[in-house]
Amino acid sequence: MQAAADGVVVGAMVGLAALGLTLVWAVERFPNIAQGDTLTLAAYLTFGLSVGAQLPIVPAAVLAVGGTTLAVQAAYQTAFRPLRTSPRVTLLVASIGVALVIRAIVSLVWGTRLQSYDLPVRRAISLGLFHVSLVDIVILVTVLGLVGAVYWILYRSRAGIEMRAVADVPDLARVTGIDTRRVLRFTWLLSGFVTAVAGVLLGAKIGLTPLLGWNLLLAAFAATVLGSVGHPLGAIAGGFVLGLAMELSTVFISPTFKEAIAFVILAAVLLFRPRGLLAGR
Amino acid sequence: MFTQATNRIALLACAALAFAGCAGAAPPVGSPGGGAATGDTIKIGALLPLTGDGANYGPGMQAAIQIAVDEVNAAGGVLGKQLQLVTEDDATNPDQGVRGAHKLIDVNKVNAIVGTWASSVTLAVTPLTIPANIIEINVSGSPQITELQDNGTVFRANATDAALAKVVADQFYRDGIRTVTVISNNTAGTIGLADSFKTSFTAAGGQVLETITYAEGQPSYRSEVNKALATKPDLFLVSCYTPDGTLIFKEAFEAGATGKWAAPAFCLNNQLVEGAGTEAVEGAIAFDLVAVKDSPAYQRLNEAYKAKTGEEAFDNVYAVHVYDAVHLLALAMQKAGSTDGQAVGAQMIEVSKAAGDKVSSFSEGAKLLRDGGDVDYDGASGAIDFDQAGDMAPYVGIFVFKAGKPELTQTFAGQ
Structure with a gap:
């Protein structure tokens, strides 16, 4: 039971990171490598505002999310938008560049030592069969709330419907009068916001190093592909499947292999459902 | 929201991930240099x-x-x-x-x-x-x-880890510790320490109940921690580096762990205490080389x-x-x-x-x-005598954390 609970928490974090990835991937058709370092940036901004500028943690986190969202938008405007008509691989490489720039700035400003928010460490809360910490509960509630919000935006709001239209058939979307540029701007805004929230939570859970987000990127990629690229619910579901599989596997075999298990599952899913679990409309 | 093209990009992305960490192929090493120093x-x-x-x-x-x-x-x-x-x-x-x-x-x-x-x-x-x-x-x-x-x-x-582990293993045994569970990061240095400790501690008469190896860079080590806690040893030895060690000490504390914990001081240091909290490391034992003050x-x-x-x-x-x-x-x-x-x-x-x-x-x-x-x-780290293999035997210190500060309790001169 404890392993399952841990799996859900790990899955939630991976899923949230994957959600931001999949949104941009769907519309822009390239995986944004800078995603991992965006997570790191959000965590460090929170750290800087709460520990450095002595703000309470909640306003610091809100400001950090805002700041990171703006930074992502700035990266989009300067690095990605000018390459709009280039081959997708160019954008992919550009995103690696953005990732390195963010990481270098973070290292320069905050140093490379391990840091952490000033949060009290408490004994976990016991819920009968298993125990969870307060941070875990905050993570789960935020992830569920965020997924609900993203789902609503994508399927109920005009901006979301336009986004899906551009993702499906860009040319047709343009012909029908959708302002593609506005849609793209909105996509990057949404993706930046989701990623920033994930980064703040990740910092609270793990502690801060400049490689914080980078380390999670591979798992986020796996979750994205597992749940079908461009499918927001799929990204979250992929995250949960990976997290649960990794943690539950440790009950039976050595934890040394838990990362390998995640990729065995990914390989198996791709063999039998090459487009991911939730694909197939 | 899925096209054939994205599939190919996905492959490329994976390749990019693999190579972004080690971009720029290095040229082969030139001819043996060394020799007499050139220039000023x-x-x-x-x-x-x-x-x-x-x-x-x-x-x-x-x-x-x-x-x-x-x-x-x-x-x-x-x-x-x-x-x-x-x-x-x-x-x-x-x-x-x-x-x-x-x-x-x-x-x-x-x-x-x-x-x-x-x-x-x-x-x-x-x-x-x-x-x-x-x-x-x-x-x-x-x-x-x-x-x-x-x-x-x-x-x-x-x-060498073998020398460090021997000093520590012998001292633990003298302190009445008979069973140890080892949690080790899967890198050459940390695995080396874990293996050397097992050898020395077994030779001293103790028993290593289980060695749990984990990969670093993960968002949580709770499953590893739970597995270790279930073995109920006299002491837990964490052969870690600071980022992963921080998470392990924090998660062990959150999971309600009690008992004795030990880790090398290159992992269990002030940085770790900041991240994991003072309470989580109270009474924990750290060991490493020490300078000769x-x-x-x-x-x-x-x-x-x-x-x-x-x-x-x-x-x-x-x-x-x-x-x-x-x-x-x-x-x-x-x-x-x-x-x-x-x-x-x-x-x-x-x-x-x-x-x-x-x-x-x-x-x-x-x-x-x-x-x-x-x-x-004779330097700041001791007398230093290199043997033919290029190894030396420096001073080893054992620290105990009290209220978040390491207190040096024992020093062993290099043999």
């Missing part, structure tokens, strides 16, 4: 963990190496030439370490490389330094480094180190060790009369062994050497 300076390469798991130590090591180089230069340099320091970051990562070493050897043409910290980095870099015939001085622990076929050019300014070399280093970094050199034992390493290297070059790797290597053993007149600084030693004498450098 002797170049020393510092390959340090400025980022990554060793980032707690790298910057301090850089400061200490610079202090040592400045001292040597102030005393007139080596063989009438000034030392010139070139620093590269190995990111505590073998890939990055190899790239840094290539640059130092091929571009900067250094005569020695000092400072590799993680065993995985040292083991990756020595295949470049050995054919290049330059001295490599590391502060790594893995016993594998002893066995390198290095023509006497690789030196370890640190205890009352030695003249330490006092000289500490004064300069405090001025440069604002910290005590005692809190960064690797800085102390690389400080001594630069001194030994400079003395050995002086004695060898050249910078040829094998010639200097042979003299590294000579200038460290107890037969000569004791000196504690380069200026004293260089004067004696110029007058044709023998020297034995």
Whole structure:
């Protein structure tokens, strides 16, 4: 039971990171490598505002999310938008560049030592069969709330419907009068916001190093592909499947292999459902 | 929302992920260099963990190496030439370490490389330094480094994990600990420590109940922690680096863990306490090499180190060790009369062994050497006597954390 609970928490974090990835991937058709370092940036901004500028943690986190969202938008405007008509691989490489720039700035400003928010460490809360910490509960509630919000935006709001239209058939979307540029701007805004929230939570859970987000990127990629690229619910579901599989596997075999298990599952899913679990409309 | 094209991009992305970490293929190592130093300076390469798991130590090591180089230069340099320091970051990562070493050897043409910290980095870099015939001085622990076929050019300014583990295992057994569960990071250095501990502790009469190995860089280690807690040993030994160790101590505390915990001090340090919280490490035991506070070399280093970094050199034992390493290297070059790797290597053993007149600084030693004498450098980290394999036996200290501060409870002189 404890392993399952841990799996859900790990899955939630991976899923949230994957959600931001999949949104941009769907519309822009390239995986944004800078995603991992965006997570790191959000965590460090929170750290800087709460520990450095002595703000309470909640306003610091809100400001950090805002700041990171703006930074992502700035990266989009300067690095990605000018390459709009280039081959997708160019954008992919550009995103690696953005990732390195963010990481270098973070290292320069905050140093490379391990840091952490000033949060009290408490004994976990016991819920009968298993125990969870307060941070875990905050993570789960935020992830569920965020997924609900993203789902609503994508399927109920005009901006979301336009986004899906551009993702499906860009040319047709343009012909029908959708302002593609506005849609793209909105996509990057949404993706930046989701990623920033994930980064703040990740910092609270793990502690801060400049490689914080980078380390999670591979798992986020796996979750994205597992749940079908461009499918927001799929990204979250992929995250949960990976997290649960990794943690539950440790009950039976050595934890040394838990990362390998995640990729065995990914390989198996791709063999039998090459487009991911939730694909197939 | 899915097209054929995205599939291909996905593949590319995976490739990019794999290569972004090690972009820029390095050229092959040039012809064996070393030889006599060319130009007006002797170049020393510092390959340090400025980022990554060793980032707690790298910057301090850089400061200490610079202090040592400045001292040597102030005393007139080596063989009438000034030392010139070139620093590269190995990111505590073998890939990055190899790239840094290539640059130092091929571009900067250094005569020695000092400072590799993680065993995985040292083991990756020595295949470049050995054919290049330059001295490599590391502060790594893995016993594998002893066995390198290095023509006497690789030196370890640190205890082997085997020596460190033996001191600690024996002491735990004397303290009445009979069963231990080991939780170990899956890297060369940490696995080496875990294995060595098991060997020594078993030989002492104790029992290692289980060794749980984990991969670093994960968002949670709770499953590993739970598995360890279920074994209920007298003591948990965590063979970690600071980022993963922080998470393990925090999650063990959150999971309600009690009992005795121990970890090497290169993992269980002030940084870890900040991240995991004071309560989570209360009573935990840390062990590692320690500097010799009352030695003249330490006092000289500490004064300069405090001025440069604002910290005590005692809190960064690797800085102390690389400080001594630069001194030994400079003395050995002086004695060898050249910078040829094998010639200097042979003299590294000579200038460290107890037969000569004791000196504690380069200026004293260089004067004696110029007058044709023998020297034995006794440094800030102890007497330092390199054996034929390039290993030494430094001082080991055991600390206990009380209210978030490490208190030195025992010191063991190097044997």
